[in-house]
Amino acid sequence: MxxxxxxxxxxxxxxxxxxxxxxxxxxxxxxxxxxxxxxxxxxxxxxxxxxxxxxxxxxxxxxxxxxxxxxxxxxxxxxxxxxxxxxxxxxxxxxxxxxxxxxxxxxxxxxxxxxxxxxxxxxxxxxxxxxxxxxxxxxxxxxxxxxxxxxxxxxxxxxxxxxxxxxxxxxxxxxxxxxxxxxxxxxxxxxxxxxxxxxxxxxxxxxxxxxxxxxxxxxxxxxxxxxxxxxxxxxxxxxxxxxxxxxxxxxxxxxxxxxxxxxxxxxxxxxxxxxxxxxxxxxxxxxxxxxxxxxxxxxxxxxxxxxxxxxxxxxxxxxxxxxxxxxxxxxxxxxxxxxxxxxxxxxxxxxxxNSKDVPFITCLRNPALGREKEYELRRTEKPKKVLIIGGGVSGLQAAITLKERGHIPVICEASDSLGGQFVLAGAAPRKEEMKLAAIHMGEECKKAGIEIRLSTKVTPEVIKSVNPDEVIVAVGSSPIKLNIPGSDLANVTNSHNVLAGKVKIEGNVVVVGGGLVGLEVAEYLSGKVGKITAVEMLNEVAKDLGQLRKICVMENLYEEGITTITNAKCVEIKENSITIDKQGVLEEIPCDYTVVSIGSRARDHKEISQYCDENNIPYHIIGDAIKARRALNCVKEAVDVAREI
Missing domain, CATH: 3.20.20.70 (Aldolase class I)
Known part of the structure; x- marks a missing residue:
């Protein structure tokens, strides 16, 4: 023992x-x-x-x-x-x-x-x-x-x-x-x-x-x-x-x-x-x-x-x-x-x-919570080869569930690593456990003998070579770009690039977007750069956080001296400042770098969908590939689809 x-x-x-x-x-x-x-x-x-x-x-x-x-x-x-x-x-x-x-x-x-x-x-x-x-x-x-x-x-x-x-x-x-x-x-x-x-x-x-x-x-x-x-x-x-x-x-x-x-x-x-x-x-x-x-x-x-x-x-x-x-x-x-x-x-x-819209508690890591009888493992009598496009947590969860049921999943991931945005989120302060969870899911896939192809962007040719019985599209989402004057300047980047360590930032920084990711970027940069200001167009920051995480994040913003400005829309980016419209009044905030964090949009998968339609291959779209949402919803979707195949 x-x-x-x-x-x-x-x-x-x-x-x-x-x-x-x-x-x-x-x-x-x-x-x-x-x-x-x-x-x-x-x-x-x-x-x-x-x-x-x-x-x-x-x-x-x-x-x-x-x-x-x-x-x-x-x-x-x-x-x-x-x-x-x-x-x-x-x-x-x-x-x-x-x-x-x-x-x-x-x-x-x-x-x-x-x-x-x-x-x-x-x-x-x-x-x-x-x-x-x-x-x-x-x-x-x-x-x-x-x-x-x-x-x-x-x-x-x-x-x-x-x-x-x-x-x-x-x-x-x-x-x-x-x-x-x-x-x-x-x-x-x-x-x-x-x-x-x-x-x-x-x-x-x-x-x-x-x-x-x-x-x-x-x-x-x-x-x-x-x-x-x-x-x-x-x-x-x-x-x-x-x-x-x-x-x-x-x-x-x-x-x-x-x-x-x-x-x-x-x-x-x-x-x-x-x-x-x-x-x-x-x-x-x-x-x-x-x-x-x-x-x-x-x-x-x-x-x-x-x-x-x-x-x-x-x-x-x-x-x-x-x-x-x-x-x-x-x-x-x-x-x-x-x-x-x-x-x-x-x-x-x-x-x-605490949500009136949720009938009973559940768990990001365990969608079977509260559905123990319903989610009892059912082995398939007709194993299928299922191509999973995307190795983020949704794709990995789908692969694990399919493998447990006796199917043959094949994961194709465009980048050189598994875990997707969950790994990226783990770069933020205090969130290493999320990164480790995503890495663990990848390791479990490997231990289960699931075929994984990294650095593989899926094209019609790749689908043809895999020859799957069904396809799961889990390509995730990418950061939304600001469409305003100055958004293409060299001192403008996005939250994903910052958390991934792809850019070096110094001086005073403005983060455009005061949701979860924007505030995590602000905390991530704290101590590494000068003054940090987060600008949010809604009437409060951290609106997409749950109550208890919000308490902790807001306390840490205060301790780190990070300034937040609400009811403000960024209308222009310059080399040494940004211009915001705060309820009809234009204000300028001096800064050396601007980090854009205004949300994510589902990645395009029309080519994949079109090929599957033309070749009568059943396909399922899950997670952020539908629209960017909480990981909780995406993981549940992955399990539900994998149980239905």
Whole structure:
């Protein structure tokens, strides 16, 4: 067995867990309209249990019926027991373990259901004409009892453990933190009083579960980005009190949804891997509790080192197992190099969860997420030779899926390397993991024995020589050029050339375009050139970034001193300046170089399409070859086409 520390068992009270890996509570939107478990949710959890995970946790489960929002799991009523039992039984059938995360969501319940009661310690001005009242003593007592009743239902269902969620600005955290709790009664003011509600909830839970069932607790290491928030010293003191009240395991997280600290809840690629581990270590050492480390732990070697060095007793590997449900099995079998790694893009998991247009979470690296049954591998009975034109991530994903199904893919790539724009994106600050993921896909194609032809621009003659049964066009996109006076000057280039290291830039620089790529170029150049200004025609920069990546990028722009100008259109480029039209007023910005980053346009593939039409060769156009979009959409398209052939 490899990674012996990570895959060593651990016993907590009467529960023996086969390894130290936890698949944590993460919102999925895989429920029906009234918080019931669905077969889709069961398949999602079962895939990770079959993949070797030690302990699954459900996403947040509401405990208090008055504050139980629609579309979130619940244990607030007996009516939820049958569905939960079906989930638990399915996990147990695969030899897995599962816990229920008990949750009272505070103002977060409004994100799912505006009719749900908001339980907060203090009056909260939700809008100019609406104040959410602080909880009455009666409501507090009902909530405490609800935690116990929900725990009792969890036991009846057959859950192996429960977790009390006391972090992330939900109701318990809000009571504990001075930043949110301004009460003046026995539930506010002093540290002892602010701890009271949480300790009563813990005792209520402990009194309703068996003596040999462990009780987990999720908590923030400290408060970020809020005034007068929790310190780690206060959290340690509270953990000691919690231990006396019956908590066995502390799951050390960070973040709150009331500030930019939300970036720590689902940390994007911008945050260092394992950024929160040292906090877990300190809490472990000073409390003696079994401790779980959380925060961008997505590599088995990294996770094994954490356990080996006694920095924590267990680790959360969440998005790592979204990207590859076989994460644990592959690591245990010494096949860690075949793990499909999470790249921290947040496109499918976090952004998808918060988008009204996305029915349930998914994953850039794993389009089968949430479609586990539908995407089960189907070997073809009629193998076909499929020519894939383009070796970017869409083309590579199509090739891998086709090969797994028994087809014969042939990749032709016009450049001398694989990975396309994903490799280019990896040149930007903090995004090396994306570059490594694209390179890994290329290596997996080679290991699978897929024929790859580099430096091969596909022409009708090439198609004829390959003689494919079908063709996939994945030629991607190229940068859009500015059509204004001066755009052809020698001191004008584009973002792709800069990130690829094809041009040398010096002096003051203006980046025309304040979207994702433009800002990445600005950051890439920071420290290498003089003053950097990003000009964007829309009313804000970073409009195409997800919420959490945007927080990180904007913070870094500020730290690097990069200037952004919005509502401004570049109308002319000169040798030593550019002219912008800012809402009808012309302004000149001095600069030595101009970098154009105004988006990409699908590359022309008419010659290929025409040849295929004339010769009755079925063809499929995928990814940016249709139009430039997020990699998430392009990869899913590649898998869907490869499954249909």
């Amino acid at each position: 490899y990674y012996n520390h990570l895959f060593n068992s651990i016993k907590i009270r009467g529960l023996e867990i086969k390894n130290r890996v936890i698949f944590p509570a993460m919102g999925t939107k895989m429920l029906n309209g009234d918080s019931y478990v669905t077969d889709q949710l069961i398949d999602y959890h079962v895939a990770r249990a079959k993949g070797g995970n030690g302990l699954n946790f459900t996403e947040v489960c509401s405990v208090y019926s008055k504050s139980s929002p629609k579309n979130f799991l619940a244990l607030s009523d007996d009516k939820y027991i049958p569905g939960m039992k079906k989930l638990v039984d399915a996990i147990h059938k695969e030899g897995g373990l599962i816990g229920a995360q008990l949750w009272l969501g505070g103002s977060a319940v409004l994100f799912g259901d505006s009719s749900a009661m908001v339980v907060l310690p203090t009056d909260f001005q939700a809008s100019p004409d609406y104040v959410i009242p602080g909880a009455s003593i009666e409501i507090i007592k009902e909530a405490v009892e609800a935690f116990g009743t929900a725990a009792k239902r969890a036991v009846e269902v057959g859950f192996d453990t429960v977790e009390f969620h006391a972090g992330h600005n939900y109701t318990p955290h809000s009571f504990l933190s001075k930043a949110f709790n301004k009460r003046r009664d026995e539930y506010g003011g002093s540290f002892e009083n602010r701890s009271r509600f949480l300790l009563e909830c813990i005792e209520s839970i402990r009194n309703n579960i068996p003596e040999d069932m462990p009780l987990f607790m999720r908590i923030d290491a400290f408060d970020d980005y809020v005034e007068d928030g929790l310190t780690i010293e206060e959290v340690i003191e509270f953990c000691k009190l919690s231990k006396n009240a019956g908590v066995d395991v502390v799951d050390v997280s960070r973040g709150n949804f009331s500030s930019a600290a939300i970036k720590y809840e689902v940390p994007p690629v911008d945050l260092p891997r394992g950024f929160n581990v040292d906090n877990a270590t300190r809490i472990k050492n000073e409390t003696g509790l079994v401790t779980v480390a959380v925060g961008r732990i997505n590599d088995p070697e990294q996770a094994d080192e954490i356990i080996k060095d006694c920095k924590a007793d267990m680790v959360v590997i969440g998005r790592g197992q979204l990207a590859d449900p076989e994460f644990c099995n592959k690591a245990m079998k010494g096949k860690a190099d075949s793990i499909i790694r999470c790249v921290g893009c947040n496109q499918g998991c976090y952004d998808g969860f």
